[in-house]
Amino acid sequence: MKRSVLAAFLAVPAMAAAHHERGEYDSSKLVKLTGKIVESAYENPHSHMRLETKAEGATAGKTWNVVLAPLSRMKHRGLDQAALKPGTTATVEGYPNRGKPGELRAERITVNGKTVELR
């Protein structure tokens, strides 16, 4: 009895860990994007922005949904809300979401010549 209760309690974190390992974001593929911020939300628990990337000479670009960090972390690392103003050019490096194409979880961002680590 006691042993089965214990086993039940141990099984749940093990399942959670298994889930975590698979990972939503593919850390084997580091993607670097440069583009124009179309829309940004400086928010908790995660800031995010839409970044329009355009290949040279192309008329239409691709818009990525970029997941950034909690606003408190970005603020303390010197990336304020004004830095993410729509129209600004930004470069991000991060990992793409396996399930949602066009979503990138940024590890770092470069805006106005300044690079900020997000993790």
Next chain:
Amino acid sequence: MTPVGALEASGLGQAMRQWEWLYPAVEIVHIVGIGLLFGSIAILDLRLLGFSRSISAKRLARHVLPWTAAAFLLIVPSGFMMFIAHASDLIASPVFVVKMCLIMGAALNAALFHTIVLPSVDVWDAEEMRKLGPPPSARVSAAVSLAIWVCVIACGRLLAYF
């Protein structure tokens, strides 16, 4: 605008997203509430499964259940605040829907406990009967309760991953 969209656009929804410390503070309250809720429930459920028979189940229930109720005062408002910060995403999330259904299941199980199991407590909790352990209805109720609340916690955590 849908009612859910209006909730999200409300002043409280905006404050949750934009104030630097509000969201983490509300999360902390929610987690303290989880500790108290699950802790108090688990202690009673383990007794109802047959552990710690030297302690009166009735007295333990009387001691523990008011703390379970108090935990809801921490959990429900903080949970609602986190919900309205991202109401439209959450309402569309299957994990969130499952979590809410599980909480309703836990409420139903608690109601059955109070109407079916608890009325007979004086019989099986009497000193001379206690070594026989709680009746099957109490054990089933406790096992269901523990299982549901672990799943509720799991859903809450997995909301961040799906």
